[in-house]
Amino acid sequence: MTAAVEIIGLSKRFGDQREVLRSIAMRIDVGERVALLGESGVGKSTLLNLIAGLERPDAGEIRLSGIPIQDLDEAAAAQLRAREIGFVFQAFHLVAHLQVWQNVAIPLLLNGRRAGDARAQALEMLAQVGLADRAQSLPRELSGGEQQRVALARALVHRPRLVLADEPTGNLDPATATRVLELIDTQVREHGAALLMVTHSAQAAAIAQRRVLLTPQGLSECP
Ligand SMILES: Nc1ncnc2c1ncn2[C@@H]1O[C@H](COP(=O)(O)OP(=O)(O)OP(=O)(O)O)[C@@H](O)[C@H]1O
Ligand SMILES: [Mg+2]
Structure with a gap:
């Protein structure tokens, strides 16, 4: 089976600090849901950012759906x-001057979909997260929980094989966090996506099938 993401020997340091990540290995299968735990500053966000290409590794390999991305040129x-x-x-990181549906349409446009198609699909995805009636709003007109539901719609609309979530409920009150987590759980399942979610919350970790712990010594499976 092809892994949604596979990481081999991944290392990263910033400037002349000690290495944040040292030779990390990890594999997440298609459809698998994994919680990433670990103390503040240990490198959880760094690991997600490396996978997403927001940071560059010093060494190691990242394969997305079997393809080693370091073998591709920047555009590919x-x-x-x-x-x-x-x-x-x-x-959340929604684009402030774009309406809600336009935020959700971004990944479709990046993937070359036509504007009309992208709009229709964005509206359909917004309905799935219960926000069909807020499509024309601006992000600032929405509550935190609603904004995170928009962000979830944007993360899933193009049916990615891997959803990365960095403390997605960290800025929400407990009741809202519970609702957003349930939605992440059901939506990721319905879309058949793999999930790698950083969280400090036991409740959030409970939607995962596997929990992994990052420490300065490396990554290990939690029992
Ligand atoms: N762009 C950067 N430049 C310099 N140092 C950085 C940068 N990004 C992260 N670091 C450092 O790398 C280490 C790991 O940071 P990271 O944000 O990955 O931790 P984290 O596990 O996500 O922590 P938290 O739970 O607080 O979010 C920290 O010491 C941080 O200061
Ligand atoms: Mg972090």
Whole structure:
């Protein structure tokens, strides 16, 4: 079976600091849901950012759906990531001047879909997260929980094989966090996507089938 993502010998340091990640290995199969745990500053966001191409590794290999991205040129790597990855951030990161549906349509446009198609599909995805009636709103007109549902819609609309979520409920109150987590769980399942989710919450980790712990010594499976 092809892994949604496979990482081999991944290392990263910033400037002249000690290595944040040292020879990390990990594999997530298609459809698998994994929680990434670990103390603050240990490198969890760095690991997600490397997979998403927001940072560059010093060494090691990242394969998306079996394709080693370091063997591709920059444009091809960006295209592969745009197709295979959806990202949900702690701080939502919606584009402030774009309407909600336009935010959701971004990954479709990046993947070369026509505007009319992209709009229709964005609206359909918004309906799935219960926000059909907010399509024309601007992000700032929405609550935090609603904004995170938009971000989830944007992360899934192009049916990526891998969803990366970096503390997706970190900025939400407990009741809203519970609703957003349930939605992440059902949507990721329905789309058959793999999930790698950084979280400090036991409740969030419970939607995963596997839990892995990052420490300065490396990555290990939690029992
Ligand atoms: N762009 C950067 N430049 C310099 N240092 C960085 C950069 N990004 C991260 N670091 C450092 O790398 C280490 C790991 O940071 P990272 O954000 O990955 O931790 P984390 O596990 O996500 O922590 P938290 O749980 O607090 O979000 C920290 O020491 C951080 O200061
Ligand atoms: Mg982090």
